[in-house]
Amino acid sequence: MELLKKTAVEIRKMLINKEVSAVELVEDTYKRVDAVEDKIGAFNSLTKESAIETAKKVDEKIKNNEELPTLAGIPLALKDNINLKGYRTTASSKILENFVSPFDATVSIKLKENLIPVIGKTNLDEFAMGSSNENSAFKKVHNPYDLNKVPGGSSGGSAASVAALESYLALGSDTGGSIRLPASFCGITGFKPTYGRVSRYGLIAFASSLDQIGPFGRCVEDVANLYYAISGNDKKDSTSLNLPVENPITTLKNDVKGLKIGVIKELLTDDVDEDVKNAVINAVKVYEKLGCEIKEVSLPLLKHSIGIYYIVATAEASSNLARFDGVKYGYRAKNAENLMDMYTRTRQEGFGDEVKRRIMLGTYALSSGYYDAYYKKAQQMRRLVKEDFDKVFKEVDVLVSPTCPNTAFEMGSRNDDPIKMYLTDVGTICANLIGSPAISIPAGLDRQGMPIGLHLITDCMKDNLLLQTAYNFERETDYNKQLANL
Ligand code: GLN
Numbered sequence: 001m002e003l004l005k006k007t008a009v010e011i012r013k014m015l016i017n018k019e020v021s022a023v024e025l026v027e028d029t030y031k032r033v034d035a036v037e038d039k040i041g042a043f044n045s046l047t048k049e050s051a052i053e054t055a056k057k058v059d060e061k062i063k064n065n066e067e068l069p070t071l072a073g074i075p076l077a078l079k080d081n082i083n084l085k086g087y088r089t090t091a092s093s094k095i096l097e098n099f100v101s102p103f104d105a106t107v108s109i110k111l112k113e114n115l116i117p118v119i120g121k122t123n124l125d126e127f128a129m130g131s132s133n134e135n136s137a138f139k140k141v142h143n144p145y146d147l148n149k150v151p152g153g154s155s156g157g158s159a160a161s162v163a164a165l166e167s168y169l170a171l172g173s174d175t176g177g178s179i180r181l182p183a184s185f186c187g188i189t190g191f192k193p194t195y196g197r198v199s200r201y202g203l204i205a206f207a208s209s210l211d212q213i214g215p216f217g218r219c220v221e222d223v224a225n226l227y228y229a230i231s232g233n234d235k236k237d238s239t240s241l242n243l244p245v246e247n248p249i250t251t252l253k254n255d256v257k258g259l260k261i262g263v264i265k266e267l268l269t270d271d272v273d274e275d276v277k278n279a280v281i282n283a284v285k286v287y288e289k290l291g292c293e294i295k296e297v298s299l300p301l302l303k304h305s306i307g308i309y310y311i312v313a314t315a316e317a318s319s320n321l322a323r324f325d326g327v328k329y330g331y332r333a334k335n336a337e338n339l340m341d342m343y344t345r346t347r348q349e350g351f352g353d354e355v356k357r358r359i360m361l362g363t364y365a366l367s368s369g370y371y372d373a374y375y376k377k378a379q380q381m382r383r384l385v386k387e388d389f390d391k392v393f394k395e396v397d398v399l400v401s402p403t404c405p406n407t408a409f410e411m412g413s414r415n416d417d418p419i420k421m422y423l424t425d426v427g428t429i430c431a432n433l434i435g436s437p438a439i440s441i442p443a444g445l446d447r448q449g450m451p452i453g454l455h456l457i458t459d460c461m462k463d464n465l466l467l468q469t470a471y472n473f474e475r476e477t478d479y480n481k482q483l484a485n486l
Contacts, residue, residue, distance in 0.1 A: 180455060
């Protein structure tokens with residue numbers, strides 16, 4: 001477990017110096033998983049065979065003094081809505097409970113090429129719909145800082161596994177904040193790249209115009225390395241960007257003197273918890289000390305983000321989830337009387353309440369007669385929000401806000417009020433609507449000892465500037481070094 005307190009950058013040095021082997025690293029990680037997993041619930045399944053096989057390849061290369069990819073041998077947890085050939089991919093849904101992937105997602109291929117051992121598939125809100133991970137059909141994930149609190153969602157298993165020292169790195173998916181919110185609640189770093197930077201091929205689709213895969217880690221450098229390992233153009237994803245990806249490490253450690261930072265007025269109101277607000281104000285002071293120019297900026301249309309998102313996301317989800325019909329794959333209801341009965345009962349029995357709620361909302365928004373009033377209007381508003389941001393990005397380079405107005409909440413406390421749950425994402429959703437990269441980094445603890453996340457956004461394609469800005473804060477403050485007392 002002492003090993004697991006280290007970052008991937010530190011472990012890399014130990015591997016090269018032969019102080020530890022990749023197989024030992026994987027075994028040590030599984031020991032930790034055995035010790036704490038009953039309390040955390042981060043994993044839906046473990047993928048031991050493939051993890052050990054990859055680790056052996058790494059050790060072989062080290063033995064032969066061959067060149068090693070940067071993250072080779074570092075154990076990683078993979079969200080269970082990303083396909084990994086030969087293993088179950090469930091999206092934490094009963095409808096896919098026994099589905100074994102016949103193919104690899106593009107990111108899974110990249111992990112293999114980079115010799116990164118995948119140790120298991122992580123729990124999530126069913127089909128990535130949720131903010132607390134309480135919507136998993138299988139079990140809840142517990143926050144490593146306080147087991148009675150949620151880890152955030154939907155990538156709660158991925159974030160909790162890194163925070164509970166059950167892995168060094170993880171991948172999640174982010175449609176409205178599902179990487180950044182759990183990163184913030186669990187006190188780690190989570191990054192959503194520019195839309196199109198990372199291939200979505202093999203990610204079980206929720207809302208295709210918003211979904212993006214991204215990395216979790218315990219420091220910005222680890223996250224930057226993992227982002228670089230999984231990004232790039234992919235012909236199998238028609239929305240993949242056909243642009244070269246520059247290695248973020250080349251600029252990561254440059255200073256941020258003269259950088260213009262905008263503090264989003266609408267996200268720092270009295271609705272924000274006092275401790276969270278103070279942490280963000282302190283963070284702004286850190287940037288000021290680092291030589292940044294600070295400015296308050298206003299995004300008047302931001303308040304509509306949640307409304308726009310819940311029309312666009314549910315509309316796309318209703319269409320994407322039509323494929324789960326009991327015919328092609330996954331669960332099929334028994335003893336159906338006819339085809340229609342089979343479709344209906346399969347979906348009735350296979351989907352959970354939140355997924356059904358979204359399919360109904362989305363189908364309604366897309367139906368003729370309501371399409372213009374809801375879906376079309378929401379897309380038009382999305383455009384206007386983007387224009388709001390375009391204007392602001394002419395004045396400042398990076399936008400700062402809390403990742404969430406509050407820290408992790410008690411399990412069960414928001415379940416009977418979907419709107420309240422939806423509002424958890426008020427700070428993160430805008431980045432998905434406009435396609436921008438955004439990151440959540442640790443910014444201290446509140447008075448109950450729960451982690452606070454600082455949220456940074458830049459204009460599209462400025463992923464490397466965003467990572468550099470985050471790195472500078474981390475280097476100055478070391479909040480990322482705090483660990484859950486588990
Ligand atoms: N919490 C948001 C939702 O429930 C975002 C989820 C996500 O990013 N996958 O839709």
